[in-house]
Amino acid sequence: MMEPLIVFDHLCKFYQMGDETVRAADDISFSIDRGEFVAIVGKSGSGKSTCMNIIGCLDVPTSGRYLLHGADVGSLSKNELAETRNKMLGFIFQQYNLLPKLSVLENVEVPLMYAGVPRGERRRRAEEALERVGLIDKRKNRPNQLSGGQQQRVSIARALAGDPPVILADEPTGALDSKTSREVLGMLQQVHREGRTVVLITHDNSIAVTAPRIIRLEDGKVVYDGPAHGRNALVGGEEAAG
Amino acid sequence: MSLGESFTMALRNIRASKMRTFLTMLGIIIGIASVMVIVGLGNGMENYITESFQSMGTNTISVTLMGRSSSRSVSEEQMYEIVEENSRYFDQISPLVNLSGVKIGTESLSYTSVTGVSEDYFNMKQYTISQGRGLQYLDMEDRLSVCVIGEYLSRTYFGGDALGKTVRVGGRPYTVVGVMTQEGDTLEEGGADDCVFLPYTTAARASGMGTISSYVVTVTSEDLAYQAKEVLEDALTELYGSDSVFSVISMTEMLDAMNSMVDVMITILAAIAAISLVVGGIGIMNIMLVSVTERTREIGIRKALGAKERTILLQFVIEAATTSAAGGLIGIALGYALSSAATVLITTLLETSMAVTPSAASITMAFGVSAAIGVLFGYLPAKKAAQLNPIDALRYE
Ligand SMILES: Nc1ncnc2c1ncn2[C@@H]1O[C@H](COP(=O)(O)OP(=O)(O)O)[C@@H](O)[C@H]1O
Numbered sequence: 050m051m052e053p054l055i056v057f058d059h060l061c062k063f064y065q066m067g068d069e070t071v072r073a074a075d076d077i078s079f080s081i082d083r084g085e086f087v088a089i090v091g092k093s094g095s096g097k098s099t100c101m102n103i104i105g106c107l108d109v110p111t112s113g114r115y116l117l118h119g120a121d122v123g124s125l126s127k128n129e130l131a132e133t134r135n136k137m138l139g140f141i142f143q144q145y146n147l148l149p150k151l152s153v154l155e156n157v158e159v160p161l162m163y164a165g166v167p168r169g170e171r172r173r174r175a176e177e178a179l180e181r182v183g184l185i186d187k188r189k190n191r192p193n194q195l196s197g198g199q200q201q202r203v204s205i206a207r208a209l210a211g212d213p214p215v216i217l218a219d220e221p222t223g224a225l226d227s228k229t230s231r232e233v234l235g236m237l238q239q240v241h242r243e244g245r246t247v248v249l250i251t252h253d254n255s256i257a258v259t260a261p262r263i264i265r266l267e268d269g270k271v272v273y274d275g276p277a278h279g280r281n282a283l284v285g286g287e288e289a290a291g
Numbered sequence: 292m293s294l295g296e297s298f299t300m301a302l303r304n305i306r307a308s309k310m311r312t313f314l315t316m317l318g319i320i321i322g323i324a325s326v327m328v329i330v331g332l333g334n335g336m337e338n339y340i341t342e343s344f345q346s347m348g349t350n351t352i353s354v355t356l357m358g359r360s361s362s363r364s365v366s367e368e369q370m371y372e373i374v375e376e377n378s379r380y381f382d383q384i385s386p387l388v389n390l391s392g393v394k395i396g397t398e399s400l401s402y403t404s405v406t407g408v409s410e411d412y413f414n415m416k417q418y419t420i421s422q423g424r425g426l427q428y429l430d431m432e433d434r435l436s437v438c439v440i441g442e443y444l445s446r447t448y449f450g451g452d453a454l455g456k457t458v459r460v461g462g463r464p465y466t467v468v469g470v471m472t473q474e475g476d477t478l479e480e481g482g483a484d485d486c487v488f489l490p491y492t493t494a495a496r497a498s499g500m501g502t503i504s505s506y507v508v509t510v511t512s513e514d515l516a517y518q519a520k521e522v523l524e525d526a527l528t529e530l531y532g533s534d535s536v537f538s539v540i541s542m543t544e545m546l547d548a549m550n551s552m553v554d555v556m557i558t559i560l561a562a563i564a565a566i567s568l569v570v571g572g573i574g575i576m577n578i579m580l581v582s583v584t585e586r587t588r589e590i591g592i593r594k595a596l597g598a599k600e601r602t603i604l605l606q607f608v609i610e611a612a613t614t615s616a617a618g619g620l621i622g623i624a625l626g627y628a629l630s631s632a633a634t635v636l637i638t639t640l641l642e643t644s645m646a647v648t649p650s651a652a653s654i655t656m657a658f659g660v661s662a663a664i665g666v667l668f669g670y671l672p673a674k675k676a677a678q679l680n681p682i683d684a685l686r687y688e
Pocket residue numbers: 064065066071072073091092093094095096097098099100
């Protein structure tokens with residue numbers, strides 16, 4: 050049997066706030082196989098961002114282990130963490146997080162640049178990624194000349210450009226209207242169909258059901274881990290507005 | 292990411308905020324320009340001084356004997372002996388006897404210099420004769436009443452036809468036997484060409500002084516000037532039994548002394564000007580710190596996308612160094628412009644041809660220093676940027 054790509058093994062993340070310890074992630078265990086599409090869902094403050102930061106190698110757990118592709122992320126140096134983010138992960142943020150001074154094409158090139166891909170190939174791969182999200186004709190524009198939906202598609206292109214095995218989307222539709230939200234979610238499904246592992250983080254049940262599997266968090270604990278259509282899958286979630 | 296790309300990125304960020312960058316550079320620009328002008332001024336002064344000395348002859352040593360009241364005295368024969376015995380150091384010697392009171396016809400010339408010299412003097416000074424002859428050994432031997440005059444006197448008082456005419460010094464008549472080739476840039480009263488040279492023996496007799504107290508000696512090579520001076524001092528000390536009754540001044544030594552004085556002055560001035568480089572560096576640090584704060588989110592994004600601390604550090608250091616080096620280049624250009632302006636100003640105001648010349652070394656150094664200041668003062672902000680926690684940086688609004 051193939052080893053899972055992402056493993057949380059009794060993972061905890063505590064924050065010390067004065068005398069009080071905030072248990073942002075409290076003994077979380079789950080594993081995600083290569084090629085899965087999983088939504089991590091929960092109310093505000095339930096620990097989603099904490100999990101996302103750890104999966105994204107932006108942060109390390111207080112205790113327990115996080116294995117990514119078999120490697121214990123907790124034991125990696127800062128440089129190794131940066132390299133892992135670059136090679137293994139494609140980030141899609143709620144706020145798009147494009148660099149405002151760079152053109153659309155240059156934005157998509159950034160992860161490739163840090164991967165040391167030579168200029169010519171970098172350009173080619175970035176253009177390819179832009180073509181896939183249908184924005185090749187906007188490659189010379191600045192991000193602020195694009196609509197929210199378009200910017201999010203650029204950020205998807207950027208996440209895909211380096212061809213990482215894991216795509217991590219943190220509230221990717223949080224700033225979009227429902228039509229563009231559907232477009233972006235459709236794109237994530239497409240990315241998943243192409244064989245990539247997609248982790249979607251959202252507070253919104255109606256978004257979460259895009260994924261076949263749901264992991265529900267409450268107060269830093271996993272309260273449900275199963276198929277999106279399973280009983281209790283949507284219990285306690287916040288209903289989508291509108 | 293390559294160094295070239297970091298550099299391109301730095302240029303972009305600099306161009307994105309031109310006004311701010313320019314203001315940041317200002318300290319560096321002013322610092323570099325003023326250091327350059329001051330160093331250029333120093334070079335100009337040294338060149339000017341060196342040229343002036345060279346026209347007087349840097350290979351000459353002046354000797355003044357003050358031993359008149361002491362029982363012993365040193366005769367001209369003894370002086371000639373010293374020179375001949377140390378031919379490794381000394382080339383030629385001429386006594387100098389100064390007289391005054393020149394009259395041509397009925398006109399008294401109070402600015403004309405009158406000097407009694409030996410037949411070697413013209414050769415020592417590299418003066419040449421344009422008409423007639425120079426002074427000769429026989430003129431000395433026979434104490435002839437002849438003279439060589441400068442071009443100024445020849446033109447002004449004899450219409451260029453002075454040979455055989457008479458010049459009076461101290462009431463005595465002297466026949467002009469030669470005219471010296473023009474020495475100065477212009478012919479003027481009291482200038483290099485307003486002069487009369489007599490045989491020193493004739494002049495010594497006319498002056499009524501028993502011994503000759505002033506000599507000029509040429510050394511075989513400027514490199515030996517210091518040793519030659521010592522040899523001369525030792526010989527005179529032995530003859531006098533004292534080292535306080537004569538003075539020996541080497542032109543090379545004087546030139547060196549003056550140049551080192553200029554050096555000290557210029558170094559002090561340049562150091563003061565360099566303070567503005569430090570101020571400029573602090574300006575760069577300040578603006579880089581602001582820039583790091585403003586770009587916190589960008590740094591977070593870059594880190595999330597795989598930028599290592601080293602890469603971020605390099606990016607900011609290169610940006611600071613590029614800003615500073617660009618300021619340096621502008622400063623160098625400004626320094627050049629100011630130097631040329633100063634040259635024109637000095638030439639017209641002081642009527643001396645002194646060129647303010649910034650040296651290539653000072654320019655290279657100015658550029659190096661400005662880049663180094665950027666690295667030095669950019670390092671702290673860059674370090675701060677590199678060490679930002681990516682999560683906090685991403686959350687930063
Ligand atoms: N840096 C931090 N310092 C202290 N407490 C934190 C920090 N980050 C998150 N928390 C706390 O951890 C809990 C989980 O937060 P978070 O993971 O952001 O939840 P979510 O993304 O689901 O809203 C919250 O109670 C939050 O206040």
